[in-house]
Amino acid sequence: MSDFLKVSRDGDVVIATIDNPPVNALSFHVREPLMQALVALRDDASVAAIVIACAGRTFVAGADITEFGKPMQQPELRAIVATLETIAKPTVAAIHGTALGGGLELALGCHFRVADAGAKLGLPEVKLGLLPGGGGTVRLPRLVGAVKALRMIVSGTPVGATEAHAAGLVDAVFEGDLTTHAVNFAREIARKGGPFRSVRDRNEGLKETDLAAFDAEAADLARKARGLEAPIACAQSVRNAVTLPFDAALAAERALFVKLVGSDQSRAQRHLFFAEREAAKLAGKDTKRRIARVGVIGAGTMGGGIAMAFANGDYPVTLLETSHEALQRGLATIDRNYSVSVTRGSLSEDAKRQRLDQFKGSTDYADLADCDLIVEAVFEDMAVKKEVFGKLDAVAKPGAILATNTSYLDINEIAASTSRPQDVLGLHFFSPANVMKLLEIVRADKTALDALATVVDLARRIGKVAVVVGVCHGFVGNRMLAARGSESEALLLEGATPSQIDQVFTDFGWPMGPFQMGDLAGLDIGWRNRKARGLSAVIADTLCEQGRFGQKTGRGFYLYENGSRTPATDPEVEVLIRDKAAEKGIAPRAISAEEIIERTLYPLINEGAKILEEGIAARASDIDVVWVNGYGFPVGKGGPLFWAGLEGPGKIIERLEYWHQRTGKDVFKPAPLLKRMAETGSWEAGG
Numbered sequence: 001m002s003d004f005l006k007v008s009r010d011g012d013v014v015i016a017t018i019d020n021p022p023v024n025a026l027s028f029h030v031r032e033p034l035m036q037a038l039v040a041l042r043d044d045a046s047v048a049a050i051v052i053a054c055a056g057r058t059f060v061a062g063a064d065i066t067e068f069g070k071p072m073q074q075p076e077l078r079a080i081v082a083t084l085e086t087i088a089k090p091t092v093a094a095i096h097g098t099a100l101g102g103g104l105e106l107a108l109g110c111h112f113r114v115a116d117a118g119a120k121l122g123l124p125e126v127k128l129g130l131l132p133g134g135g136g137t138v139r140l141p142r143l144v145g146a147v148k149a150l151r152m153i154v155s156g157t158p159v160g161a162t163e164a165h166a167a168g169l170v171d172a173v174f175e176g177d178l179t180t181h182a183v184n185f186a187r188e189i190a191r192k193g194g195p196f197r198s199v200r201d202r203n204e205g206l207k208e209t210d211l212a213a214f215d216a217e218a219a220d221l222a223r224k225a226r227g228l229e230a231p232i233a234c235a236q237s238v239r240n241a242v243t244l245p246f247d248a249a250l251a252a253e254r255a256l257f258v259k260l261v262g263s264d265q266s267r268a269q270r271h272l273f274f275a276e277r278e279a280a281k282l283a284g285k286d287t288k289r290r291i292a293r294v295g296v297i298g299a300g301t302m303g304g305g306i307a308m309a310f311a312n313g314d315y316p317v318t319l320l321e322t323s324h325e326a327l328q329r330g331l332a333t334i335d336r337n338y339s340v341s342v343t344r345g346s347l348s349e350d351a352k353r354q355r356l357d358q359f360k361g362s363t364d365y366a367d368l369a370d371c372d373l374i375v376e377a378v379f380e381d382m383a384v385k386k387e388v389f390g391k392l393d394a395v396a397k398p399g400a401i402l403a404t405n406t407s408y409l410d411i412n413e414i415a416a417s418t419s420r421p422q423d424v425l426g427l428h429f430f431s432p433a434n435v436m437k438l439l440e441i442v443r444a445d446k447t448a449l450d451a452l453a454t455v456v457d458l459a460r461r462i463g464k465v466a467v468v469v470g471v472c473h474g475f476v477g478n479r480m481l482a483a484r485g486s487e488s489e490a491l492l493l494e495g496a497t498p499s500q501i502d503q504v505f506t507d508f509g510w511p512m513g514p515f516q517m518g519d520l521a522g523l524d525i526g527w528r529n530r531k532a533r534g535l536s537a538v539i540a541d542t543l544c545e546q547g548r549f550g551q552k553t554g555r556g557f558y559l560y561e562n563g564s565r566t567p568a569t570d571p572e573v574e575v576l577i578r579d580k581a582a583e584k585g586i587a588p589r590a591i592s593a594e595e596i597i598e599r600t601l602y603p604l605i606n607e608g609a610k611i612l613e614e615g616i617a618a619r620a621s622d623i624d625v626v627w628v629n630g631y632g633f634p635v636g637k638g639g640p641l642f643w644a645g646l647e648g649p650g651k652i653i654e655r656l657e658y659w660h661q662r663t664g665k666d667v668f669k670p671a672p673l674l675k676r677m678a679e680t681g682s683w684e685a686g687g
């Protein structure tokens with residue numbers, strides 16, 4: 001036998017247990033012994049039934065993603081599933097944890113699937129820029145129907161065991177020792193006798209497919225795909241399952257899989273899969289501190305969202321405000337936000353109550369004394385922050401982690417204002433903090449490693465994607481955003497319009513362009529920040545002086561009439577832009593989409609290279625994780641530094657140099673690391 005596959009017997013039932021930690025991926029060293037075992041068991045007359053189970057925390061979580069992009073070693077998953085379908089005795093997949101991707105496809109090769117009550121089943125390949133390539137798109141609809149399969153495969157979201165049972169994907173759900181239940185299930189089925197139908201020979205799910213309704217839903221999903229190829233291919237492949245004979249549909253699925261697996265989009269999404277996991281790894285990770293209660297200072301939009309993020313992760317939260325009224329206002333907003341989730345059906349009344357029960361409001365700093373982590377989300381001003389940290393220094397228990405949610409300020413300076421700089425770090429949440437995935441964890445010069453390790457772990461527990469960054473103005477995300485933003489104004493003055501620039505961004509795959517984003521976030525934030533730093537942006541500043549702060553005032557770069565959230569072009573803004581350009585003596589000219597990309601995205605990449613060079617980010621992939629999870633950089637392009645590799649660093653440098661010569665602006669001066677990257681093809685080479 002093999003280290004990765006154990007075959008045992010319980011009477012006449014054989015249990016083949018895959019053991020390939022951590023997630024039982026179907027690596028070559030699993031596939032090979034599994035294939036051999038299945039052939040031997042098929043031909044062994046003493047075996048009445050076969051159970052396929054997994055050791056450890058989960059059923060098979062998919063194909064081994066690290067094998068993609070290399071020549072596939074035989075046997076492939078498809079051959080294993082085909083072999084399963086030649087077995088006349090009953091085969092049963094015993095699913096605990098997660099049966100994902102190739103894991104579910106393996107289970108679909110069995111006659112029956114039984115699941116632990118807590119199991120989840122899904123085909124998440126779309127998130128890797130792929131479609132299920134082991135027959136999933138052709139077999140799943142045969143059990144659950146084409147529309148349900150379409151939704152599962154295009155969203156990639158797994159379903160729970162109970163839902164899977166109701167949909168016909170799972171034959172029985174058990175609590176307790178799953179293997180014992182699965183063996184009993186298999187024995188009973190074998191006793192009743194066959195023939196046992198393979199999924200390929202079943203079509204109950206396909207019988208009543210309303211193809212017009214299917215196509216309408218598929219078209220809607222395609223519109224939302226924002227240039228991603230995988231969701232479209234998934235939908236096409238499920239449709240093939242309805243319209244083509246089984247083997248033809250399977251062959252078509254294979255062809256689509258081969259095309260996608262070699263695509264830049266899938267490479268980008270696989271890069272991000274590993275990048276997110278890599279980002280959470282801390283060199284020299286030390287012991288962790290215990291976090292039982294979290295304090296949050298400030299119950300405004302940011303503080304309230306942060307408090308909700310912790311409550312959602314089951315942490316009791318002490319929420320502090322300066323006055324009783326502000327506290328009640330903050331708590332009422334939190335209550336309202338949870339009620340919206342209840343109305344939408346994403347939260348039960350019970351869960352809402354449980355979350356609200358986590359909150360303890362206070363106006364007295366002394367009430368933070370029992371908190372193990374305290375996050376301040378007060379006004380973005382160094383003097384105010386120092387005052388807060390002075391108070392925290394006086395009341396917080398020894399070893400409590402003191403975090404600031406500052407977006408820009410120098411955390412070393414904040415830390416130095418306390419007697420315990422080793423306990424101070426930054427937790428830069430993104431708004432709305434209870435929704436946005438990204439958390440920049442800012443390591444100050446004196447931050448203790450165990451404090452850092454604690455918050456990295458905590459971030460994962462509350463469902464955040466964490467990236468550890470160093471101290472600089474704006475950290476990774478906002479510093480690069482500033483490099484992108486500096487040219488947007490200039491482009492307007494030279495002849496582009498906000499909607500033209502935003503369109504180039506959405507065509508690139510962003511959910512929205514810089515002006516739509518500014519309007520959404522509130523133009524006053526940047527305005528305040530610029531004023532504090534003695535900077536200006538003539539158009540955005542003028543808009544703010546006119547009280548045009550964006551969506552919240554109904555007017556910004558665009559118009560939002562009658563509470564609409566859809567931006568409408570405002571001729572007044574276009575006149576304002578032309579007037580300001582005339583004042584500066586700039587004659588408008590036609591601006592191309594290429595120029596917009598070169599002058600906004602290339603400086604963004606250049607700034608990323610500088611950040612990497614300075615050690616503010618530890619890895620190029622960390623920067624990609626920040627931009628995809630915090631700023632909407634298109635996943636299919638893998639993040640700015642991954643995309644730089646696709647775009648061609650040589651070309652980027654050439655154009656940066658051109659713009660540097662033309663404008664003399666620093667943002668265009670190619671970073672030395674970008675030049676090294678162009679020579680070596682690797683960001684790491686010089687970093």
Ligand code: 3H9
Pocket residue numbers: 022023025058061062063064065066077078098100101102103105124125128131132133134136274277278
């Ligand atoms: C597929 O199946 C294609 C087929 O249709 C067709 C084939 C022909 N492979 O996430 P975690 C590693 S595509 C290789 O931190 P969790 C991961 O990198 C696949 N490695 O754990 C990490 O390594 P490290 C479809 C994998 O408990 C470690 O395992 N399936 C794979 O938070 C722990 O991972 C998917 O897309 C893999 N498939 O979450 C499922 N999966 O420790 C992808 C994980 O060195 N996986 N690793 O950093 C997941 O969604 C989560 O890992 C899972 C566990 C929910 C299972």
